[in-house]
Amino acid sequence: MVHERGVERRRHEGNEERMATNGLLVRLWGVRGSYPVPGPSTARFGGNTPCVEVRAKGHVIILDAGTGIIPLGKQLMKEFSPENGSSQVSATLLITHTHHDHIQGLPFFLPAHAGHGKLHIFGPAGLSGDFEATLASVLLPPYSPVRLDEMRSIKVIQSLHESQVIVLREGQIEPEVYNLFHDQVPNGNNQVTIRVMRSYAHPKGGVYVFRIESDGRSVVFATDTEGYVGGDVRLIDLARGADLLIHDAQYREQEYMDPASPKQGYGHSTIEMATQVAAAAGVRRLVLFHHDPEHDDETIEAMEEEARRQFLATDAAIEGKTYLL
Numbered sequence: 124m125v126h127e128r129g130v131e132r133r134r135h136e137g138n139e140e141r142m143a144t145n146g147l148l149v150r151l152w153g154v155r156g157s158y159p160v161p162g163p164s165t166a167r168f169g170g171n172t173p174c175v176e177v178r179a180k181g182h183v184i185i186l187d188a189g190t191g192i193i194p195l196g197k198q199l200m201k202e203f204s205p206e207n208g209s210s211q212v213s214a215t216l217l218i219t220h221t222h223h224d225h226i227q228g229l230p231f232f233l234p235a236h237a238g239h240g241k242l243h244i245f246g247p248a249g250l251s252g253d254f255e256a257t258l259a260s261v262l263l264p265p266y267s268p269v270r271l272d273e274m275r276s277i278k279v280i281q282s283l284h285e286s287q288v289i290v291l292r293e294g295q296i297e298p299e300v301y302n303l304f305h306d307q308v309p310n311g312n313n314q315v316t317i318r319v320m321r322s323y324a325h326p327k328g329g330v331y332v333f334r335i336e337s338d339g340r341s342v343v344f345a346t347d348t349e350g351y352v353g354g355d356v357r358l359i360d361l362a363r364g365a366d367l368l369i370h371d372a373q374y375r376e377q378e379y380m381d382p383a384s385p386k387q388g389y390g391h392s393t394i395e396m397a398t399q400v401a402a403a404a405g406v407r408r409l410v411l412f413h414h415d416p417e418h419d420d421e422t423i424e425a426m427e428e429e430a431r432r433q434f435l436a437t438d439a440a441i442e443g444k445t446y447l448l
């Protein structure tokens with residue numbers, strides 16, 4: 124595994140120049156659901172909770188702030204250091220929902236404390252108020268060592284609505300937010316476009332699904348969502364033709380249906396639900412995400428095999444893996 128990660132890194136470095144102008148780079152930093160599970164039985168697929176990095180048009184985009192964001196933060200501090208001709212980390216952080224496993228790494232994300240650089244955070248409005256208030260309420264002593272307002276690089280926190288589209292322009296740090304119905308959303312070659320969909324298939328307030336697109340390449344991030352009979356039609360629509368679909372696949376069908384401990388309504392999918400969306404949307408590759416903390420490497424490997432019989436171009440998410448789209 125160490126060797127494989129090394130190969131991935133070298134491939135990434137070799138393509139750095141190409142990535143500066145074309146396509147998307149997607150790197151998985153945390154792929155585990157619910158809570159972190161370090162240890163030998165999870166060493167191959169990884170034990171950190173959700174965090175995915177996307178690079179496009181010079182922008183750093185981060186999906187969720189589980190514990191995977193902590194090593195990502197260290198990596199960014201190194202990459203954007205004065206020795207490398209840069210002194211600030213600027214990033215756009217997209218939060219799918221504020222369950223602990225998706226935000227628990229944020230207080231330990233070094234670039235948020237650096238004081239130079241800018242962090243724009245977008246997330247869903249909660250049941251009890253706007254996103255900033257929700258986030259601030261979990262990052263409060265005595266539950267957290269730092270308060271949200273002590274994180275000096277955080278500049279803008281915004282509640283995002285389904286009707287909005289985020290545009291990141293090449294060479295411009297500030298994101299632009301447009302309304303799908305009222306504004307003319309720009310559609311050029313020099314931008315990254317981020318669309319959002321609210322899925323209601325997750326307790327209690329639902330979850331956001333993001334589609335990030337640049338140069339005609341796209342990745343869809345659909346974690347913490349449960350399938351419907353025939354597939355989630357709105358999700359299938361959002362994911363249509365995507366190069367990469369990262370989809371929740373926490374359970375095997377027998378676990379989901381287990382009469383002793385049924386998982387229906389927990390807000391997570393089976394392998395079948397994930398492959399069904401992938402096939403219906405005609406995506407190029409499916410990544411099974413949000414691994415159950417009870418599943419060891421062997422179980423996940425078996426699930427990957429099972430999934431490939433349903434949709435061939437499937438990988439179980441591996442922490443540290445990079446995809447170039």
Ligand SMILES: [Zn+2]
Binds near residue numbers: 225347
């Ligand atoms: Zn989760």
Ligand SMILES: [Zn+2]
Binds near residue numbers: 220222325
């Ligand atoms: Zn959740």
